[in-house]
Amino acid sequence: MKKIKLDIVGLSYSQTQSGAYALVLGEVSGRRRLPIIIGSFEAQAIAIEIEKMTPSRPLTHDLFKSFAQAYQIEVQEIIIYNLVDGIFYSKLICNDGKRSVEIDARTSDAIAVAVRFDCPIFTYEFILSTAGIVIEGNDFVYLENINETQEEKSVGATVGSGFASLSIDELKTKLQEALAEESYEKAAKIRDELNKRKAS
Numbered sequence: 001m002k003k004i005k006l007d008i009v010g011l012s013y014s015q016t017q018s019g020a021y022a023l024v025l026g027e028v029s030g031r032r033r034l035p036i037i038i039g040s041f042e043a044q045a046i047a048i049e050i051e052k053m054t055p056s057r058p059l060t061h062d063l064f065k066s067f068a069q070a071y072q073i074e075v076q077e078i079i080i081y082n083l084v085d086g087i088f089y090s091k092l093i094c095n096d097g098k099r100s101v102e103i104d105a106r107t108s109d110a111i112a113v114a115v116r117f118d119c120p121i122f123t124y125e126f127i128l129s130t131a132g133i134v135i136e137g138n139d140f141v142y143l144e145n146i147n148e149t150q151e152e153k154s155v156g157a158t159v160g161s162g163f164a165s166l167s168i169d170e171l172k173t174k175l176q177e178a179l180a181e182e183s184y185e186k187a188a189k190i191r192d193e194l195n196k197r198k199a200s
Contacts, residue, residue: 003079003122006034008111011047023111025121032132034080034123036088042108049115053187056180061112072096078114080107080123083131163193171197 010024021043025034045061073096082089090110092103114121178187
């Protein structure tokens with residue numbers, strides 16, 4: 001079966017499922033998109049690596065990468081190989097220089113590993129034709145709304161708006177503090193505020 005290469009084109013808070021996130025993969029040479037609902041932990045793990053944020057201690061997927069590299073194992077590619085009752089099935093294709101091994105994984109974990117190893121993500125035509133959607137008009141790339149905690153919702157304000165009055169230096173200090181405290185949700189919002197300032 002011919003493999004179709006995918007890229008990560010979007011990650012946002014799910015409007016339909018509370019506490020979940022929508023990860024959108026895009027066909028590299030086409031206009032189809034594959035939306036996948038993932039948990040908050042995996043969404044953060046993917047976002048932190050994409051944004052090149054450095055946690056104070058390794059996350060689970062960072063540990064996996066360190067462990068694999070300590071034994072000269074490389075993840076060569078990720079394949080989303082099946083879709084049953086709305087659940088995507090994926091595997092890691094790993095190689096130690098002597099043999100290639102396929103390891104079953106949840107799709108969200110597989111993609112969190114893929115971004116750390118900078119390896120390609122593939123799927124098959126039947127999955128894209130079954131679960132894919134076609135995007136018309138201009139393409140989109142977004143990485144937003146990574147987290148808004150219950151406490152923030154209850155006080156009626158997002159973290160981003162709470163940081164609007166701070167200077168860039170203060171924001172950078174707060175970002176380092178959030179990373180040191182392993183408060184990645186807060187760090188993502190501070191990063192977004194910094195990016196907004198740089199763009200304006």
